[in-house]
Amino acid sequence: MSKQASAPDTWAARLAEYEAESTRLDLVEGYTAPHALRLAAVADKLAVAFGFSERGRRDLRIAALLHDIGESQLDLPFLTASRPLTFGERQMLWRHPVVGERVMYDRNLPEAIGLLVRWHHENWDGSGYPDGLRGEQIPLAARLLRLADVWCALTQDRPFRSAYQETEALAHLRAMAGTALDPTVTACWLADPTTDHNPSGSGVVGISGLMPWTVSQSPLHQAPLLGFEVAALQKEPFHSIALPFGGDGSLGWRLKLLGKQVLTNDPRQAETCRAIATVENNGYVLTASQVDAWLGAARDAAQDDATPINPALTRWLPLPHVRWLAGLRQAVLQTPDRITQALGMSLGLYLGDYWLGFDASVRHLCQSLEEAATEALPRLNRAVDNRLDNQATCLPAHVFAVQTAADVVYLRLPPLAPYDHVTGHRDGWREIWVSHHPDALGSLTRAHAGRFGGYLTSRREYRAALRSLLRRLPHFPRWLIGFAHEAEPPRDLLEEISAFRPITEVATKAAGECGTLLNQSIVFCKPVLKPESSAVLRQRGR
Numbered sequence: 231m232s233k234q235a236s237a238p239d240t241w242a243a244r245l246a247e248y249e250a251e252s253t254r255l256d257l258v259e260g261y262t263a264p265h266a267l268r269l270a271a272v273a274d275k276l277a278v279a280f281g282f283s284e285r286g287r288r289d290l291r292i293a294a295l296l297h298d299i300g301e302s303q304l305d306l307p308f309l310t311a312s313r314p315l316t317f318g319e320r321q322m323l324w325r326h327p328v329v330g331e332r333v334m335y336d337r338n339l340p341e342a343i344g345l346l347v348r349w350h351h352e353n354w355d356g357s358g359y360p361d362g363l364r365g366e367q368i369p370l371a372a373r374l375l376r377l378a379d380v381w382c383a384l385t386q387d388r389p390f391r392s393a394y395q396e397t398e399a400l401a402h403l404r405a406m407a408g409t410a411l412d413p414t415v416t417a418c419w420l421a422d423p424t425t426d427h428n429p430s431g432s433g434v435v436g437i438s439g440l441m442p443w444t445v446s447q448s449p450l451h452q453a454p455l456l457g458f459e460v461a462a463l464q465k466e467p468f469h470s471i472a473l474p475f476g477g478d479g480s481l482g483w484r485l486k487l488l489g490k491q492v493l494t495n496d497p498r499q500a501e502t503c504r505a506i507a508t509v510e511n512n513g514y515v516l517t518a519s520q521v522d523a524w525l526g527a528a529r530d531a532a533q534d535d536a537t538p539i540n541p542a543l544t545r546w547l548p549l550p551h552v553r554w555l556a557g558l559r560q561a562v563l564q565t566p567d568r569i570t571q572a573l574g575m576s577l578g579l580y581l582g583d584y585w586l587g588f589d590a591s592v593r594h595l596c597q598s599l600e601e602a603a604t605e606a607l608p609r610l611n612r613a614v615d616n617r618l619d620n621q622a623t624c625l626p627a628h629v630f631a632v633q634t635a636a637d638v639v640y641l642r643l644p645p646l647a648p649y650d651h652v653t654g655h656r657d658g659w660r661e662i663w664v665s666h667h668p669d670a671l672g673s674l675t676r677a678h679a680g681r682f683g684g685y686l687t688s689r690r691e692y693r694a695a696l697r698s699l700l701r702r703l704p705h706f707p708r709w710l711i712g713f714a715h716e717a718e719p720p721r722d723l724l725e726e727i728s729a730f731r732p733i734t735e736v737a738t739k740a741a742g743e744c745g746t747l748l749n750q751s752i753v754f755c756k757p758v759l760k761p762e763s764s765a766v767l768r769q770r771g772r
Contacts, residue, residue: 252295260310260389270294272378293346300330324359342744353410360457367453369745373412407595417592452714458739462752468637474627479505491618495630500660505622506572513615524561531557542668546659586656631702639706643713644682648675709755714748731755
C-alpha cells in the first residue's frame with residue numbers, strides 16, 4: 231500500500247496543513263497548550279540524533295502531528311475526565327491507533343506514516359497496543375515517537391493532573407526505560423533533553439563476555455500482530471477457539487476480554503507458563519506478601535555461592551543474576567497452586583527479559599531485579615474472569631489438535647526454523663530457565679522431528695508438516711490459518727490449505743515498510759457443518 235512521494239513543495243504545504251490541524255486535535259484530549267507540535271519537535275530532535283534521512287524525518291514528523299487523530303474519529307468522552315481512566319475505558323482507547331492508521335491511508339499518505347501512527351503506543355516490554363510488539367520488533371521511529379509522546383505528556387498539564395517539573399519528569403522517564411521505553415532512546419534523551427546531542431555511539435560492546443542480544447534482526451523471529459489477529463478473528467462467529475500455537479497467551483487474553491472461551495497451547499514450557507497465568511487464570515492475582523517471600527529467597531540464593539544453578543544460563547546472564555533467578559524459581563515451584571506457580575514463573579521470565587533489554591552502554595538505567603519485580607506486579611496482575619473454562623496446555627500441536635474441540639481453530643503457523651534457532655537471541659534463555667534443562671531447546675527441537683519446530687530443511691518439508699497437522703483438524707467447523715511472509719502470501723501454502731478446505735478470504739496486513747517485521751496474512755476457510763469423514767481425509771492425504 232506504499233504511496234508515491236509528492237514533490238517537496240507539496241510536502242511543505244501538507245506539513246503546514248497538518249500543523250494547523252494538530253492544534254485542533256490537541257483539544258480532543260484536553261490539552262490547553264500545543265502538544266502534537268511540541269511532540270513533533272522532540273521526535274525530530276531524536277531523529278537527527280539517530281541519523282534519520284530527510285524522508286525518515288518527514289514521515290516521523292507527520293506521524294507525530296497526527297498521532298492521535300484516531301481519537302477524533304471515536305466517541306471517547308472520558309478523554310477529558312479529571313480522573314485516571316478505568317480499565318474498560320482504556321480498552322476502548324486501544325482502537326484509536328488503528329483508526330488513525332486508516333485515516334492516514336485514506337489521505338493517501340505513505341504506508342510508513344500509517345504504521346508509525348498504528349504503533350505509537352507499543353511498549354518496549356511488549357505490554358503496549360494494538361499489536362503487542364516488543365523490543366526491536368518495534369521500528370526505531372515508533373520508539374522515538376513513543377518517548378516523545380511520553381515526555382511531552384509528562385511535562386504538560388492534563389485534565390487529571392498538573393504538569394510535572396522537569397526533574398520529576400526525567401525521573402519518571404528514567405523509570406520507564408526497559409518497560410514502556412527503549413533504554414537506548416531514553417538514554418539519548420536523558421543525556422540532555424533541552425539541547426541538541428548525539429547518541430553515545432552505534433556500536434554496543436558486551437560486558438563480561440556477554441553479547442548484546444537483539445530480538446528481531448532475523449526474519450525467523452517474527453512477532454504476530456495481535457491487533458490484526460483479533461480484528462480478523464472477530465469476523466467469524468464463535469464462542470470457543472482452539473490455538474495450537476498460542477504462544478505466551480497474549481492473544482488468548484485479548485479474546486477472553488471479548489467473552490470467548492480460549493483453549494490455548496504451546497509446546498514450549500516458558501510460553502505455557504505465561505498462558506496459564508493470563509488465559510487459564512480467571513481472577514487470581516499475586517499479593518505483595520507472596521512476592522516478598524519469593525524475593526527474599528532469591529536474595530538469599532544470590533548471596534550463596536553454593537546455590538545450584540543451570541550453567542547454560544550464563545550465556546545470557548551474569549552469575550549473580552543466574553543465582554538470583556535460581557532462588558526465585560525454587561521458591562516459586564514450592565507453591566502448590568498451578569496458577570500461582572505460573573504467575574511466579576511469569577515474573578521470573580519478565581525480569582530476565584527486562585535485564586536483557588538493556589545493552590551494556592545503557593545498563594546504568596536498569597533497575598535491580600528486586601526493584602523491577604515490584605514495578606512489574608501491575609503488569610502481571612491482569613487476570614480477567616470471563617466465567618468460562620479457559621485452558622492452557624503444553625503439548626505437541628498435533629496432539630492438542632486431536633484432543634481439543636472448539637468452534638474455531640486458529641492455526642498460527644510457526645516459521646521455517648527449529649525451536650533451537652533462538653539460542654542466538656536473547657529469548658533463548660527462557661525455555662532453559664523454566665525447564666532447568668541446559669539443552670532444553672535442542673531436546674524440544676529433536677522431539678518435533680518432521681513437524682513444526684523440528685529441523686525442516688526445505689519448503690517441501692514445511693508443506694509436509696502443514697499437511698500432517700491439517701489432517702488432524704477436520705472436527706473443527708471453522709478454520710483460520712495465519713502466517714508471516716514477504717511481499718504476497720505464498721502460493722504454495724495457499725494451495726496446500728485449499729486442498730483441504732476451500733479458501734473464502736485472505737486478509738493481509740502489510741507491516742514491513744518501516745521496520746524489520748514481515749507482512750502477515752490470515753486465511754479464512756469455508757466452514758463445514760459436519761466433521762469430514764476419515765475416508766475423505768485419507769483420500770486427500772495420498
